[in-house]
Amino acid sequence: MSGLPAASVEELSEQVRGPVFRPGRKGYDEERSGFQTNFRHRPAVIVGATGAADVCAAVAFAGTHGLPVAVQLTGHGLAVAAQGEGLLVSTRRMTGVEIDPQARTARIEAGVRWEQAIAQAARHGLAPLNGSAPHVGAVGYTLGGGTGLLARQYGYAADHVRGIDVVLADGTLRHVTADSDPDLFWALRGGRDNFGIATSMEVGLFPITRLYGGGLFFAAESVPEVLSAYLAWTETVPEELTSSVSLLLHPDLPVIPEPLRGRYVAHVRIAYTGDTASGERLVAPLRAIAPRLIDSVREMPYTQSGSIYNDPVFPHAYYGNNILLGAMDAAVLVKTVLDVAGPEAPAVCVIDLRHLGGALSRPPAVAGAVGNRDAEYMLRVLTPLAATDIDIARPVHRRLFEALRPWTTGRTLNFIYADEHMPDQTSFVYAPDDLRRLVELKKVYDPTNMFRYNHNIPPAD
Numbered sequence: 111m112s113g114l115p116a117a118s119v120e121e122l123s124e125q126v127r128g129p130v131f132r133p134g135r136k137g138y139d140e141e142r143s144g145f146q147t148n149f150r151h152r153p154a155v156i157v158g159a160t161g162a163a164d165v166c167a168a169v170a171f172a173g174t175h176g177l178p179v180a181v182q183l184t185g186h187g188l189a190v191a192a193q194g195e196g197l198l199v200s201t202r203r204m205t206g207v208e209i210d211p212q213a214r215t216a217r218i219e220a221g222v223r224w225e226q227a228i229a230q231a232a233r234h235g236l237a238p239l240n241g242s243a244p245h246v247g248a249v250g251y252t253l254g255g256g257t258g259l260l261a262r263q264y265g266y267a268a269d270h271v272r273g274i275d276v277v278l279a280d281g282t283l284r285h286v287t288a289d290s291d292p293d294l295f296w297a298l299r300g301g302r303d304n305f306g307i308a309t310s311m312e313v314g315l316f317p318i319t320r321l322y323g324g325g326l327f328f329a330a331e332s333v334p335e336v337l338s339a340y341l342a343w344t345e346t347v348p349e350e351l352t353s354s355v356s357l358l359l360h361p362d363l364p365v366i367p368e369p370l371r372g373r374y375v376a377h378v379r380i381a382y383t384g385d386t387a388s389g390e391r392l393v394a395p396l397r398a399i400a401p402r403l404i405d406s407v408r409e410m411p412y413t414q415s416g417s418i419y420n421d422p423v424f425p426h427a428y429y430g431n432n433i434l435l436g437a438m439d440a441a442v443l444v445k446t447v448l449d450v451a452g453p454e455a456p457a458v459c460v461i462d463l464r465h466l467g468g469a470l471s472r473p474p475a476v477a478g479a480v481g482n483r484d485a486e487y488m489l490r491v492l493t494p495l496a497a498t499d500i501d502i503a504r505p506v507h508r509r510l511f512e513a514l515r516p517w518t519t520g521r522t523l524n525f526i527y528a529d530e531h532m533p534d535q536t537s538f539v540y541a542p543d544d545l546r547r548l549v550e551l552k553k554v555y556d557p558t559n560m561f562r563y564n565h566n567i568p569p570a571d
């Protein structure tokens with residue numbers, strides 16, 4: 111078993127409250143499985159942590175045995191998979207959420223998915239800065255930046271973290287704030303899984319209970335016009351409105367609503383915190399483009415905000431990446447996207463173009479490592495691997511990103527998914543000075559690069 115003696119694993123089992131899983135034993139495959147099914151961790155041992163003490167014991171054990179350490183909740187954002195070696199900390203049992211309605215904060219444990227925090231915050235008339243999919247993990251999302259439904263109004267989720275409990279490479283638990291450890295606090299918010307395992311975090315909540323939001327679906331023949339009109343329209347909207355447009359071919363399956371089944375469509379997604387009347391006025395130019403196959407933009411409680419994107423909830427195999435774009439000619443963008451990754455492309459491509467700017471472009475109250483704040487749009491491309499082989503998808507994605515290189519300002523960490531042939535991505539994610547600072551801090555906090563199943567920031571020489 112990858113050089114890890116069974117007796118050592120027995121010893122680990124005695125040190126933690128949660129279960130310990132070894133390859134080939136009951137529960138191992140279930141515990142390592144996640145949302146991404148094409149790449150999966152296959153570690154030498156898994157600890158199903160029940161709390162911070164288990165994470166400390168697991169990391170200390172890994173230190174003693176020279177094992178690299180991975181952490182996983184949902185597997186939505188798996189970056190680099192353990193291949194037969196290493197220790198995986200599974201956080202799915204750490205599901206505590208505590209709301210402080212007076213302070214407008216939530217303390218969220220590492221195993222919490224956004225849906226749980228959204229529901230608990232809503233009881234107090236508050237909302238967190240979650241993303242499009244409520245089943246994504248709150249801690250991984252936030253430490254990776256977190257570009258949420260209300261991003262243009264409030265900025266990155268990472269900008270609203272007040273404190274982080276993190277287990278460092280030496281197995282100690284530290285409560286990290288801007289005052290206690292300014293460098294580490296800066297690095298964790300954007301450096302994600304390079305500096306330790308966050309066991310919980312305290313985040314700001316916002317007085318949002320409702321939205322005017324939903325989706326507008328347009329048929330294939332309107333797609334070029336929708337994309338052009340959407341780009342022009344984004345220049346006119348206030349920061350209280352965050353939106354995106356997706357281009358995708360829906361599978362011809364009974365679970366897909368009939369008007370979309372088997373069709374290539376443009377799906378514009380809207381989240382507006384202003385009142386319904388002004389929301390209707392803002393959305394009117396989009397509704398005027400063409401008849402909608404489905405129009406679900408409406409007044410809704412914030413607890414239903416997951417319906418805006420309606421992201422798939424079932425595990426599947428996918429391959430994808432993103433680029434951040436500065437100011438560019440909209441006509442060039444539309445033509446490039448449709449020519450390279452449109453419905454005629456050799457690979458099935460789901461395009462997601464998100465409008466950034468607003469609070470995302472302003473420096474936060476407490477600086478963090480999230481970079482590329484000058485971007486105006488994020489362009490994602492994702493290929494479901496049930497539809498297209500990864501070897502066919504790779505060159506299509508590469509051609510798209512290459513064609514848009516003159517306008518590309520970087521990449522966002524949260525949407526860089528696993529690929530064993532992926533070159534280093536960190537130079538795209540962080541500003542050069544920030545990356546140098548991260549490399550120096552990695553040497554301080556993780557000199558042996560124990561936390562390396564990630565888009566890796568190597569320790570300075």
Ligand SMILES: Cc1cc2nc3c(=O)[nH]c(=O)nc-3n(C[C@H](O)[C@H](O)[C@H](O)COP(=O)(O)OP(=O)(O)OC[C@H]3O[C@@H](n4cnc5c(N)ncnc54)[C@H](O)[C@@H]3O)c2cc1C
Pocket residue numbers: 144145180181182183184185186187188189201220240241242243245246247248249250251252253254255256257258259302303306307308309421422524525563564
């Ligand atoms: C359907 C879907 C919709 C999404 N929508 C958005 C969106 O709107 N905005 C956005 O910004 N992102 C979005 N994402 C990306 C998502 O935020 C990232 O994939 C995120 O990393 C997922 O975190 P997780 O814990 O759920 O996944 P996991 O795969 O379990 O973890 C993802 C990464 O975070 C690290 N990590 C997890 N837990 C910890 C921890 N406790 N301490 C330190 N590191 C940790 C892991 O090492 C791993 O590299 C979406 C992803 C999917 C699949």
